[in-house]
Amino acid sequence: MSLMTIERHILTEERRMGATSGTFTNLLYDIALAAKMISSEVRRAGINNIIGATGDVNVQGEAVQKLDIYSNDLLIGILSRSERVCAIGSEENAEAVIVPEQWAGKYVVNMDPLDGSSNIGVNASIGTIFSILPKQSEGKIATGDDCLQPGRNQLAAGYVMYGSSTVMVYSTGYGVYGFTLDPSVGEFVLSHNRMRFPDRCKYYSVNEGNYAYWDKPTRQYIDYIKAVGDSPARPFGHRYIGAMVADFHRNLIDGGVFLYPTEESKPQGKLRLLVEANPMAFLAEQAGGWATSGTGRIMDIMPTDLHQRVPVMMGNQEEVARYESYMRDGAG
Ligand code: AHM
Ligand code: MG
16 A cells, blocks of 8 residues: 655655755645644644633643634744744734744745634634745845735645545645545545546535625626526535635535625725635646636735735636626626
């Protein structure tokens, strides 16, 4: 039996990228290690809440932390001492974390340590999203601007989904690969080789409760995919978990599109360009799909702010193109 573990796979990918120092491999290992630790904490979340209920102290006498804070602190702790990373942009931190000179490396990581955190309380899927970029500034110490790069600069991106099993999906620009955590041995093992969106778009994922607040072309597009018709076969099924990682993952495997459009009260949508939209857009394109803000390719947007938001539509390439034409010309 030949098992492809994530460690072996990452090593092969680094060679393909022409990188030889091992730094990139080790950076992805670090993320996979953090993912295993977060996964274990996620699996204990209900127990910790019971134990921590009286004074936020668990059985070892440690303070019980909220899962999103735990994940953020863990990832920043591991990455900032690894000597592989110089700056970290996190959804949980107002400013970029700049790694001090003695530990500074050559990569930048933007991340959402625990996305979909409103799902924690109801035992539904959540995820970690990451984006790896090259350092741009001169010198050893990074600046906050190193995090503000367009998505097309990404060297790698991925997510970890804490669902019925824990799955890590990543790409270094040579296709998309998914690994399932075998909790009995603590290894991520290749389970989804060369992931591609199926040609048929079966599902759409959007918070349809906001229909009344969407712009007119978005409403018209959603009306179209819900109407009975052929080529493409409609109506599409509707699936929405409320955690981008889980909604994206289903659409990637079964065929679909994910949307978070603008709303009257959210003129830029809800999702963050650097920590949510760009890494998922990188994966979407690598899996034969596409990702648009409605007016253009997400990965071409020049960021100006770490927490900038962007409207998102991604997945099946043909449907993303159709949505763009609705946004441009209105219903046909
Ligand atoms: P979060 O970063 O605060 O968890 O919010 C992001 C999440 C996404 O995972 C998900 O797609 C979206 O928010 C759901 O939002 P809504 O509840 O408005 O549908
Ligand atoms: Mg998030």
